[in-house]
Amino acid sequence: MKHLLPHGWPRPKGYSNGISVKSGRTIYLAGLIGWNEKEIIESDKLTDQFHKTLKNILAVLAEDGAGPEHITRMTWYITDKSEYLENLKEIGAIYREVIGKNYPAMACVVVSALIEDKAKIEIETTAVIED
Numbered sequence: 001m002k003h004l005l006p007h008g009w010p011r012p013k014g015y016s017n018g019i020s021v022k023s024g025r026t027i028y029l030a031g032l033i034g035w036n037e038k039e040i041i042e043s044d045k046l047t048d049q050f051h052k053t054l055k056n057i058l059a060v061l062a063e064d065g066a067g068p069e070h071i072t073r074m075t076w077y078i079t080d081k082s083e084y085l086e087n088l089k090e091i092g093a094i095y096r097e098v099i100g101k102n103y104p105a106m107a108c109v110v111v112s113a114l115i116e117d118k119a120k121i122e123i124e125t126t127a128v129i130e131d
Helices: 048-061 083-084 088-098
Strands: 003-005 018-020 026-031 071-078 106-110 121-130
Touching: 026 048, 048 071, 048 088, 048 121, 071 083, 083 088, 083 106
Parallel strands: 071 106
Antiparallel strands: 003 018, 026 121, 071 121
């Protein structure tokens, strides 16, 4: 896996501009949210939902022998930009606790709502297990 950083560009904080993988098995995850195994959202806090969402992502990846080190792309959909920005420090700490120091290509998009009414964040993920 190669992180792509054009000459002269500043190093992004918390993500990569791009990632190149020569070959391997690709895993595509649906948009996952922060509910439990019974599909119940247990907290209205964005940070709690974010933590559970990341744990859910790792649970699905583990079903195919992948871990956080294999994540190459994430797209985050959030419903409240202000709440996200107010909790950015805690979100960063949660990310590093659960995912570690793997910083895939990422996008964060503010949306008016998610299909699950109580959901505040949904994350789509792509992972590659290199040959």
